[in-house]
Amino acid sequence: MEVAQLLDLYAQGQRNFSNVDLSDAQLKSANLIGIDLRGATLNKADLSSANLIDANLTGANLIETSLRGALLRGANFSDADLSWANLTWANSSNTKFIRANLSVTNFSGANLIEADFTAAIMKGSNLRGTNLRGAIIQNLRICADTEFTGVRNLDERTRLYLCSIAIGTHPFTKNDSRQTLGCPI
Numbered sequence: 280m281e282v283a284q285l286l287d288l289y290a291q292g293q294r295n296f297s298n299v300d301l302s303d304a305q306l307k308s309a310n311l312i313g314i315d316l317r318g319a320t321l322n323k324a325d326l327s328s329a330n331l332i333d334a335n336l337t338g339a340n341l342i343e344t345s346l347r348g349a350l351l352r353g354a355n356f357s358d359a360d361l362s363w364a365n366l367t368w369a370n371s372s373n374t375k376f377i378r379a380n381l382s383v384t385n386f387s388g389a390n391l392i393e394a395d396f397t398a399a400i401m402k403g404s405n406l407r408g409t410n411l412r413g414a415i416i417q418n419l420r421i422c423a424d425t426e427f428t429g430v431r432n433l434d435e436r437t438r439l440y441l442c443s444i445a446i447g448t449h450p451f452t453k454n455d456s457r458q459t460l461g462c463p464i
Contacts, residue, residue, distance in 0.1 A: 282306060289314065378420075383450070392432075401425045403450050416441065423447040427459040438462075 280299045288296075289311060297317040304324040315335045322342045326349055333353040341356075343363045350370050357377040361384045372392040376399050383403040391406075393413040403424045412432035417440065424447035427433075433441075442462035448455050 405449065405451070406430055407452075411437075419444060423456070424449050425456045425459075426452050426454055427456065428452070428454060430460075 280296070280301060282301070282304050285296060285299070285301065286309065294313055295315045296319060297315055298319060299316070300320045301324055302320050302322045304321065306324060306326050306329055308328045309326070310330045311334060312330055313333045314331065316339050317335050318338045319336070320340045321344050322340055324341070324344045327345045327347040328349060329346070330350045331354050332350050334351070335355045336359050337355050338358045339356070339360075341359055341361045341364050344361070345365045346369050347365050348368045349366070351366075351374050352370055353373050354371070355375045356379050357375050358379065359376075360380045361376075362380050362382040363384070365385050366389050367385055367387045368389060369386070370390045371386075371394050372390050373394065374391070375395045377395055378398045380400045381396075381404045382400055385405045386409050387405050388408045389410075391409050391411050391414050393415075394411075395415040396419065397415055398418045398420055400420045401422045405426045407426050408429040408431070410431045414433070414437070416437050422441060422444045425445060426449040427441070438460055441460055442457060445456040445460060445462070
């Protein structure tokens with residue numbers, strides 16, 4: 280689907296765009312509140328500063344997608360592949376990343392208040408300087424090579440859980456995951 284067609288149909292009130300292919304789409308600053316992109320392919324798309332509040336991206340492919348500075352409050356990325364995606368400075372409060380692949384995903388500086396990471400894959404993820412107040416981080420499938428330096432508002436119970444499973448060093452910062460969490464030796 281072409282970007283112009285999607286934006287035109289969205290402006291007419293259509294919200295269901297499940298399973299569309301929007302690879303490489305330029306949707307910077309697009310207003311797509313409540314859009315349904317379940318199972319969509321958005322690999323290498325530019326959604327920087329887009330408004331995706333309450334969007335449904337369940338099972339979507341967002342490999343190498345830029346969501347830098349995007350408004351993602353209440354969005355659903357359950358079962359999505361966000362490998363190598365850029366979510367720096369995104370407002371992802373109350374967002375679901377349940378069972379999502381977050382391999383080498385960059386959340387640097389993001390607002391992740393009450394985000395749900397249940398059963399996600401965090402391999403090489405960068406959570407440097409994120410706000411994790413009330414975030415649900417449990418039953419992770421993997422927590423390896425992840426950067427937690429400067430994470431704010433991580434509750435002690437979650438920190439200890441992460442300390443019990445975190446291994447390795449971040450591929451770019453070369454920081455040890457357990458050290459960035461302040462884990463006991």
